[in-house]
Amino acid sequence: MRILLTVSYDGTDFCGYQVQPNGRTVEETLNDAIYKLTGEKVKSIASGRTDSGVHALSQKVHFDTNSNIPPKNFAFALNSILPSDVKVIKSEKVSGDFNARYSAKKKTYRYSFYIGAFEEPMQSRYKTLINSAPDISLMKKGAKIIEGEHDFKCFLASGSSVKDTVRTVYSIKITKKGRFIDVYVTGNGFLYNMVRIIAGALVAVGEGKLSLTELESVLSSGERTNKIKTMPAKGLTLYKVNY
Amino acid sequence: MRILLTVSYDGTDFCGYQVQPNGRTVEETLNDAIYKLTGEKVKSIASGRTDSGVHALSQKVHFDTNSNIPPKNFAFALNSILPSDVKVIKSEKVSGDFNARYSAKKKTYRYSFYIGAFEEPMQSRYKTLINSAPDISLMKKGAKIIEGEHDFKCFLASGSSVKDTVRTVYSIKITKKGRFIDVYVTGNGFLYNMVRIIAGALVAVGEGKLSLTELESVLSSGERTNKIKTMPAKGLTLYKVNY
Numbered sequence: 030m031r032i033l034l035t036v037s038y039d040g041t042d043f044c045g046y047q048v049q050p051n052g053r054t055v056e057e058t059l060n061d062a063i064y065k066l067t068g069e070k071v072k073s074i075a076s077g078r079t080d081s082g083v084h085a086l087s088q089k090v091h092f093d094t095n096s097n098i099p100p101k102n103f104a105f106a107l108n109s110i111l112p113s114d115v116k117v118i119k120s121e122k123v124s125g126d127f128n129a130r131y132s133a134k135k136k137t138y139r140y141s142f143y144i145g146a147f148e149e150p151m152q153s154r155y156k157t158l159i160n161s162a163p164d165i166s167l168m169k170k171g172a173k174i175i176e177g178e179h180d181f182k183c184f185l186a187s188g189s190s191v192k193d194t195v196r197t198v199y200s201i202k203i204t205k206k207g208r209f210i211d212v213y214v215t216g217n218g219f220l221y222n223m224v225r226i227i228a229g230a231l232v233a234v235g236e237g238k239l240s241l242t243e244l245e246s247v248l249s250s251g252e253r254t255n256k257i258k259t260m261p262a263k264g265l266t267l268y269k270v271n272y
Numbered sequence: 273m274r275i276l277l278t279v280s281y282d283g284t285d286f287c288g289y290q291v292q293p294n295g296r297t298v299e300e301t302l303n304d305a306i307y308k309l310t311g312e313k314v315k316s317i318a319s320g321r322t323d324s325g326v327h328a329l330s331q332k333v334h335f336d337t338n339s340n341i342p343p344k345n346f347a348f349a350l351n352s353i354l355p356s357d358v359k360v361i362k363s364e365k366v367s368g369d370f371n372a373r374y375s376a377k378k379k380t381y382r383y384s385f386y387i388g389a390f391e392e393p394m395q396s397r398y399k400t401l402i403n404s405a406p407d408i409s410l411m412k413k414g415a416k417i418i419e420g421e422h423d424f425k426c427f428l429a430s431g432s433s434v435k436d437t438v439r440t441v442y443s444i445k446i447t448k449k450g451r452f453i454d455v456y457v458t459g460n461g462f463l464y465n466m467v468r469i470i471a472g473a474l475v476a477v478g479e480g481k482l483s484l485t486e487l488e489s490v491l492s493s494g495e496r497t498n499k500i501k502t503m504p505a506k507g508l509t510l511y512k513v514n515y
Contacts, residue, residue, distance in 0.1 A: 039393040084394055104390060114393045147347060150282040150357045151327055151398060151509070266394070 031127060032103055035119035036088040041154060041263065042114055045081040055115055059090060062110040067096040076133045076270040082262030084155060089270045091129040132272050135199060137215040139268040140228035140260060144208040157264035163235025165205050171234035172201035174244050175227060182251045186222035186259065194220060213268060222259050229258040274370060275346055276334045278362035283327040284397060284506065285357055290321040298358055302333060305353040310339040319376045319513040325505030327398060332513045334372040375515050378442060380458040382511040383471035383503060387451040400507035406478025408448050414477035415444035417487050418470055425494045429465035429502065437463060456511060465502050472501040
């Protein structure tokens with residue numbers, strides 16, 4: 030049977046999701062736990078990889094098993110094996126043609142900021158510090174410019190070799206509660222570092238360092254300006270995957 | 273001159289606030305940073321110690337220095353030396369008769385819970401899991417019973433040898449936002465583990481495991497029942513010190 034896991038992790042101490050020769054990864058940690066539980070060396074498939082330091086509230090991972098463990102019990106059983114920084118929050122049976130990666134319709138990432146004078150230990154693990162409050166209404170205008178289908182090569186990490194750089198951003202939602210700002214970006218797929226660059230672009234707009242006209246011309250020209258910084262991994266969380 | 277620091281720390285990787293022979297402590301980390309900055313071996317004084325694993329959003333610490341560094345600049349300068357899990361969020365000059373410990377009028381601790389089926393990595397560092405939603409109105413009724421001046425020997429950690437166990441709890445405020453519950457306890461002083469036991473008592477009340485009558489008789493008799501658990505250190509944060 031095919032099992033779908035909803036997985037949450039604190040990416041701080043992982044070298045990203047995907048297995049790699051040197052370094053602790055979420056994928057290997059999950060596969061090891063499944064092996065300890067079932068005795069099966071499974072090839073688990075996630076909705077997508079996340080980079081080193083990026084977190085997940087709701088990553089989706091499927092795998093096939095011959096085990097007799099009731100589907101709902103995988104969560105509890107795997108959690109007794111998994112370390113404290115990666116846990117299964119739900120397990121369920123899905124049909125054999127469901128694929129956590131290819132069946133995904135859209136994904137939402139959240140980028141989180143906090144406003145303050147200095148780094149604060151109880152905030153800085155999952156949020157990026159900004160020193161003064163950006164103009165949220167300007168950020169929302171910037172978000173409207175980014176929404177839609179665009180060639181996002183301007184928001185592609187340098188050195189990346191992807192050919193098709195057209196993606197659709199369905200929506201960007203920005204919330205501010207006190208000194209905490211969250212940017213939720215929903216799309217059909219994202220280029221390497223794209224959400225971290227979108228977050229950097231919107232903050233630059235909100236801080237008045239990048240005008241809306243400049244943002245429009247970055248998108249249309251495909252040429253990023255150095256006014257747009259790639260925000261740190263730690264503020265980014267895979268928030269939701271829709272099927 | 274006397275400098276007052278407002279200090280925030282993530283207690284996870286500290287063996288508490290107070291210096292001890294074996295183990296990393298917040299106090300020693302701060303004193304080391306002050307020594308590296310000023311060359312002075314200071315005796316810093318905090319509003320009070322916090323236990324192993326307990327966090328602080330706003331701990332207050334004073335020390336005397338002959339340094340010429342402008343008072344406001346200590347925060348920035350110390351933060352360049354301090355590790356990521358303890359930071360100074362404000363530094364200021366105070367008069368020579370101000371004492372971070374003895375001048376404190378009241379303190380507020382926050383105890384944080386989240387409701388869920390399983391431990392979640394992005395919540396569990398600073399919050400304690402409870403599996404089902406407690407009755408908040410019952411918890412608030414329980415809080416009213418605990419507020420006021422009482423002999424809190426029923427809420428003293430076993431093995432503790434304090435003689436005077438009378439304390440005043442000025443207020444207990446309980447908030448629920450979605451599946452997150454915060455209990456703010458303000459008092460003139462707290463016995464060892466007292467806030468963690470108050471949090472355990474209020475959750476037991478909210479879950480229907482401890483009646484309000486039982487809570488009243490625990491307080492009046494000074495005998496704790498095993499229905500009241502001491503909640504884990506990780507959910508506790510020193511939230512505010514008033515002078």
